[in-house]
Amino acid sequence: MKRNERKEMILESAKRLFSDRGYYQTQISDIMDAADVARGTIYQYFKNKDDIFTTLLESYLKRYENMVSEAILKLDLKTITPIEYLRFRIHTTFLFFAEDPDICNTLLRMGLGLPQHFDSVILRFEQRITNIITNDIQLGVNNGHVRPGLDMEIAANFYAGAILRCAYHFFGGASRGMSRGDLEAATHKITDMIARGIFSTP
Amino acid sequence: MKRNERKEMILESAKRLFSDRGYYQTQISDIMDAADVARGTIYQYFKNKDDIFTTLLESYLKRYENMVSEAILKLDLKTITPIEYLRFRIHTTFLFFAEDPDICNTLLRMGLGLPQHFDSVILRFEQRITNIITNDIQLGVNNGHVRPGLDMEIAANFYAGAILRCAYHFFGGASRGMSRGDLEAATHKITDMIARGIFSTP
Amino acid sequence: MKRNERKEMILESAKRLFSDRGYYQTQISDIMDAADVARGTIYQYFKNKDDIFTTLLESYLKRYENMVSEAILKLDLKTITPIEYLRFRIHTTFLFFAEDPDICNTLLRMGLGLPQHFDSVILRFEQRITNIITNDIQLGVNNGHVRPGLDMEIAANFYAGAILRCAYHFFGGASRGMSRGDLEAATHKITDMIARGIFSTP
Amino acid sequence: MKRNERKEMILESAKRLFSDRGYYQTQISDIMDAADVARGTIYQYFKNKDDIFTTLLESYLKRYENMVSEAILKLDLKTITPIEYLRFRIHTTFLFFAEDPDICNTLLRMGLGLPQHFDSVILRFEQRITNIITNDIQLGVNNGHVRPGLDMEIAANFYAGAILRCAYHFFGGASRGMSRGDLEAATHKITDMIARGIFSTP
DNA sequence: TATGAATGAGTATTCATTCAT
DNA sequence: GATGAATGAATACTCATTCAT
Structure with a gap:
């Protein structure tokens, strides 16, 4: 071997x-x-047990980054509508967790509340998600699609929490797996809820 | 003593x-x-270390239940509007976590990913939150305020995740504390985002 | 207990x-x-295995210091001759090792060549012995008893090595024990060899 | 290779x-x-780690034996004085340790206190040194140069310890190296101390 | 009831040695 | 002969729990 x-x-x-x-x-x-x-x-x-876990955690982050950056390449940013853009983003994240229930479980549950040392890696992941959302909203703001009065910081945390919990609900814990069709449907519904919350015209 | x-x-x-x-x-x-x-x-x-933790966890749940049921008594359910009702609910939950950062941290972070045995207590708490939201939405459905096409299960998880993460963002981790005024403002903003997501007329 | x-x-x-x-x-x-x-x-x-060993080593040093300083009190420094003084010193050191073969073995054999950390304690002990000898010779120099041309540094190491090896020969290793009379005789012989080596008049 | x-x-x-x-x-x-x-x-x-160390230890002994027996050939045993003979012997031993600080360190420090198995090799070395000294003194006794009353066993250990410690002091540990001239001078001083201790006429 | 010395099962880690390629 | 991945016995240390005082 x-x-x-x-x-x-x-x-x-x-x-x-x-x-x-x-x-x-x-x-x-x-x-x-x-x-x-x-x-x-x-x-x-x-080197030790810690090293194994850290190696895994880091690989999860890297994998997520890759997935996000590769996905974006498939998009025609010229013609896409804000809501389609949003849906695509959410879909990518769901796909990431759907692909590997272990990553889902670790990042969204088992990895939480560990000593500072590990937790910080997870926090980086959460921070990353929140950043993506913030940036995406900012994009909408720039394009005039976002309703006035939206608090960006709160919104970013709000929707990050919403998306992550849905991901865990769908793919984590015991409830492993979800059909392709259901995933599409769920993505639509969730995008819809976010769009209503942040865009000026529904 | x-x-x-x-x-x-x-x-x-x-x-x-x-x-x-x-x-x-x-x-x-x-x-x-x-x-x-x-x-x-x-x-x-x-009996043992486990017993101490379980005792605490159970007390947190009980305290939340008390807070929720006591709060509801202060409401005039006849005259209240759906959105006010929603706001009040969220406010109660935020108040709960604001009052005790340790509970916030434990329920929303450190208690996660523990062996089945503990995790189930936390899951009960999350379940409870999700139930409350489901019931509240159902109430709105019955009264005709909820937009058609809303997926109750997804919405419940979605908003539970959103609210809980905001709670952790405001009161958990290092960022302990938030002024009274800021809490009111944040509650408004969050209620607003939820209302837009589920009600038929904004 | x-x-x-x-x-x-x-x-x-x-x-x-x-x-x-x-x-x-x-x-x-x-x-x-x-x-x-x-x-x-x-x-x-x-705290750990290291701690046990260090504790022992330090106690040996302390014990030696005590023995040396207590012994000196029994002497009438006014009337004592240089050679008697020398003999007394050597006798004290032999008594120290004779009393406890474990200390003898550890300080003179098993404790050697250990990692820096331990070795340094032993070195302090050897240094101490060498210092005592140096001081005693210096005393003889001041009183005019020491022959001219004696190299103090070399002599101190020379006689420290000589005394310590004899101590190990008498009390260390397998050869545990020596009669009171033999110890006195050996002390005399050794004192004699040293005296001949350093004093001007034999 | x-x-x-x-x-x-x-x-x-x-x-x-x-x-x-x-x-x-x-x-x-x-x-x-x-x-x-x-x-x-x-x-x-x-065969194993032990074998490496033992091989080295044995080679050190052999090397010492060779050095001693080769050195003796250079001597004119007919004309040499007892004190010159003594000095020559000590010089040989110092030369041995001066040539290789690693051997010095191992034989005189790091190799001590190891399990019986190794220690016995070192003991053989020490025994050898003591034997040489004993024999040399015996030679002096036969020739009538040694003072009466000298205890051979004690003297052999005494001077073996003295010489070995001086060797370690000069060439071992951190203090690596000593000039040619200094070595000669030290040999003289040490020979002098021994001669005074064992010979009848200084 | 309160104490804290004693316990030992449990666990991570090291490192000399082997052996198939 | 040379290699280095694989091995597993050996070992130090932790920490929840017990129980005699």
């Missing part, structure tokens, strides 16, 4: 376990067993 | 610590020190 | 083990067994 | 490391890195 395959296997197993049980409930022996690897092998690829 | 004073002191100290560091980062010795109580004493009032 | 008795018992057991096997060959479990104490108990009295 | 060059390289690196950090502080990986050799390669030349 190639070097990277092994490392990947450990990460894969750890990802699942951290998602299911959280950081403290996951023992090195659990990861060993799941990855079918000896104790020492884990420490050949990672 | 009276029996209940002691117990209260332990709970008080544990509350703060769990809120600051989370369940696993808080040691019995920390609670001992903070409560200025001997190790054995803690085990005279609580 | 009183608090300090326990701590003393752990130290006593550790002292013997470190002396017999050295630092790395001594496991916490060995100390546990020897002291008839549970694992956790050791960590209630000491 | 030839087979023996490799082995030599490993030994060379290990020698330095054992001298600097001691046996337990030196990891196989350190030796790998220093010798620029793969992990498995080390085990092709040596």
Whole structure:
């Protein structure tokens, strides 16, 4: 087995376990067993347990960034309407969580409330989502689509919370999976609620 | 010192610590020190560490229930408009978290991702919030104020997430505190966003 | 059992083990067994294994200092001859090692070559011995008893090495113990060799 | 690279490391890195870590033996005076340690206090030194140069300790190096101290 | 009731050694 | 011969819980 395959296997197993049980409930022996690897092998690829978790967390962030930046390329920014733009953004985020329930669970639940050290990575993710929303609203403001009187800071947090909770509701916890069609429908409904909240003309 | 004073002191100290560091980062010795109580004493009032945390969690839920049901009594349900009713509900929830940052932190951050056993208590709280919102919307539906086509399940999760995250943004983490006036303003803005999202006439 | 008795018992057991096997060959479990104490108990009295060893080492130094300073009080410095003074000093050091073979072994053998951190404590002990000798020679110089041309630095190291090796030869390793009479005789012989080496008139 | 060059390289690196950090502080990986050799390669030349250290220790002893026996050939035993003979012996030992600070450090410090197994090699070295001294004194006794009343066993240990400590003082630890002239001078002084201690006429 | 010394199961981590390529 | 990924026994340390005083 190639070097990277092994490392990947450990990460894969750890990802699942951290998602299911959280950081403290996951023992090195659990990861060993799941990855079918000896104790020492884990420490050949990672400095310690912390390192495994951090590596995963960072990869989730990177993956989200990639997904967002790749998605945007598919858009024809010239012709797209504000509401279509909004819907597309939300869709991307939902797709991200739909693709990997472990990431969903970790980022949206199990990774929360951990020591400062880990939590800060999650916070960066949340910050990123909030930033995207803020920027998107700002874009609408510039284009004159956003209703006057909207408090940007509050709105960003408000809709970030809304979207993230819906994501967890759809893809996280026990309720794993959602049909393609349902996802489209849900995206529409959610976009609708946001549009009504921020745009001047419904 | 009276029996209940002691117990209260332990709970008080544990509350703060769990809120600051989370369940696993808080040691019995920390609670001992903070409560200025001997190790054995803690085990005279609580079966184990788990019991302390569960006791706190349950008390938070109870307190929220009390607050909600007491608040409703102050309302004149005959004359109140749907939007005022909504605003009042949100205000109650914000007041709850504003009153005690430790509860806010625990319920909205540190308590998340814990083993099934604890998490279920938190889930009950989230469920409760979502239920209240669902019921309130249902009330609006019955009265003909809610726009047609609104998906109740999604909307309930959507706005629950929105409100909870705003609560954490205002009162949780490091950003402890918010002036009375700001709270009123924020409540207005948030109510506004929700109203636009669900009511037929803005 | 009183608090300090326990701590003393752990130290006593550790002292013997470190002396017999050295630092790395001594496991916490060995100390546990020897002291008839549970694992956790050791960590209630000491921060870690290192702490146990350092505590012992420091106590040896302190004990030596006490012995040296108490011994000097018994001397009538007015009437004593230089050679008697020298003999007395050597006798004190031999007595110190004769009293406790574990200290002898640790300070003169097992404690050597350990990481900087420990070694420095031992070095302090060796330094102390060398200093005493240097001072004593200086005393002889001032009184005109020391032969001209003696290199103080070399002499101090020379005789420190000589005395310490003899101490180890007599009381260290397997050869534990030496009769009172033999000790006196050896002290005389050694004093004689030193006196011949440093004094002007034999 | 030839087979023996490799082995030599490993030994060379290990020698330095054992001298600097001691046996337990030196990891196989350190030796790998220093010798620029793969992990498995080390085990092709040596049975285990122990084997490397023992090989080195044995080579030190052998080297000392060679040096001593080669040196003696340069002497005209017919005409040499007892004191010149003594000086020559001490000089040889100092030269041995001066030539290689790593050997000095290992034999005189880092190698001490190791498990029985290693320690016995060092003990053999110390024994050898003591024997040489004993024999040399015996020679003096036979020739009538040694003062009556000298205790051979004690004297041998005494002067072995003295010489070895001076060697460590001059060449070991941090104080690496000593000029040719200083070495000669020191040898003279030390020989002088020994001569005064054991010979009948100074 | 209050105490705090004692406990030991549980856990992460190290590192010499092996062996298939 | 050389390599270095894989191994797992060994070990230090933690911390919730107990119980005699």
